[in-house]
Amino acid sequence: MIRPGKGIYGYERALARAGLAPVAGADEAGRGACAGPLVAAAVILADTPARRVRGLADSKLLTARARERVYDEVMAKAVSVAWVRVEPDECDQLGMHEADIQGLRRALLRLDQPASYVLTDGFPVDGLGVPGLAVWKGDRVAACVAAASVVAKVTRDRIMRGYADTYPNYAFEVHKGYVTKLHQQRLEEFGPCDIHRFSYANVARAKVVAP
16 A cells, blocks of 8 residues: 655555565656657666655656756666667557557566566556556656656657757757657758658658758
């Protein structure tokens, strides 16, 4: 049972009391983007005062500067961290829901310490060989899922800033591949590039501009 008022580590503590530690959390970034990879991350945290991550929260609730600080703490203090990228063409082939599930599964299986229980944000993930729970808004209520959300977001943002150098016409450093007014303007002006997801209607409609 999750005891009210126990904070963001409540799920992990309840599962540890039930003999189900270590607990891994998993989340993704980039599901709603129309360009760039989907990045999934998995994290096992240590719930001790010295290794507790200060200011840990859902990545969407943190400023870019705060995410970078929390990311550094997670990487330094977590028991295990893993992440994977699902490339745009695979996202197109699988569909975004299946790409999401496969990305989360791959990240969890890549952890160098096996989990005894898994918490995921929103969607259940099978094929792990251990029990798990899909938690609604898990990145806001479970520490390990929040940590995974930060790792996925920061990692993907860095990837997209790198793509801004390769594809300077699209301003990927600004919108990170999500569907914004600026991105749509550039997409319509220059046509899709290699990292766009062509299964998305706005990308498919964009005129391909000859070099």
